[in-house]
Amino acid sequence: MAIHYRCRHCETEVGLLPFDSEESVRKLHQLNEEEAEQYIHKDHNGDTTVDCICEHCEESLKQFPDYYALKKWLQ
Numbered sequence: 090m091a092i093h094y095r096c097r098h099c100e101t102e103v104g105l106l107p108f109d110s111e112e113s114v115r116k117l118h119q120l121n122e123e124e125a126e127q128y129i130h131k132d133h134n135g136d137t138t139v140d141c142i143c144e145h146c147e148e149s150l151k152q153f154p155d156y157y158a159l160k161k162w163l164q
């Protein structure tokens with residue numbers, strides 16, 4: 090069984106990790122039950138997908154506050 094990691098912003102598959110269960114994912118990311126429900130999804134053919142963020146979107150999000158600040162500064 091493998092766990093798919095998918096970017097929750099652009100839906101790109103970020104990676105595939107050879108975990109054997111949802112439980113391993115929860116332990117790795119130290120998710121509580123609520124968070125696990127939010128980020129870990131099981132689809133109908135038994136695959137497990139974890140919502141995460143890809144490098145590209147992470148960069149954009151990191152840049153966004155600067156962009157916002159700049160816009161404010163320009164006004």
Ligand SMILES: [Zn+2]
Binds near residue numbers: 143
């Ligand atoms: Zn992305």
